[in-house]
Amino acid sequence: MSEEKQHIVSYKNNALVLVALLCLTMLTVAITSVELGPWNVTAAMLIASLKVGIILTYFMHLKFEHVILRMMVIMVVLVFTALIVITFFDYLYR
């Protein structure tokens, strides 16, 4: 039996992650209430990506998982980004 060393995330760290996520949520709300033109979307999406990154790393334990799993997640993100880029090249230069 290959019992992998399991990593137990402490309750305190879980709570700290939640606090960070809540702060970022409030930041999104604050930023989008100011009129910044196209920067509103950019800022909101950047913060959302940061939040998703935090959840993937800590809540979904990617930090403590095998490197292959992490690479797979990165690949999916890249595939999805490529999909967005290709779609918008099509629509912007039609």
Place this chain on the structure above:
Amino acid sequence: MEQTSSHSIEHRDDTASKLGMWLFIFTEILLFGGLFIVYSVYRYKYPVAFHLANQELNRSVGLVNTIILLISSMTVAMSVSAIQQGKKKLTITLLAITIFLALLFLVNKYFEWGIKFQHGLYPGSSILHELSHGDILFFGLYFFMTGLHALHIIIGMTLLAVILAKVKNERINSGDFVLLENGGLYWHLVDLIWIFLFPLFYLIH
């Protein structure tokens, strides 16, 4: 190959089952990802209609639901820590809180949609059809994407309830808890999707 004598212990491969769960999560990400692309293309094509229709949505309901989901993500992450330490009671409590928060999310969603329905805004309604093309697309995407997300909440709640029952009768314990981990992963996925839905539908004007 590992040469173990034939005891009647069932064979488990926790890494493989987690890998399977992740593969499933990837398909879910691409499912919602496709919808997000549809949303952004139409937003690009109908900026004015999307801007105005956006203001119909209630920011604070969206914000409350975001906070609810973030907290529930933490409780489910904590329940994994609890089972790892063999704290059965705490695991059950944390799972129960998560399911309760999921229910709260759906109640909010019910009232939010209910008000829209009262104003005659629902897919296929006559009022909606008199609006512009962009409005129809916005509300169509809003109902479909948040609806599909709500369906995922219901599935996640059911899954967590099954897991809770299994923790109760010790089918899930400190030595075998991969199902709880996978259920947790599913729940975090639901949270991830909402993190993008919330600013796109409720915040950006």
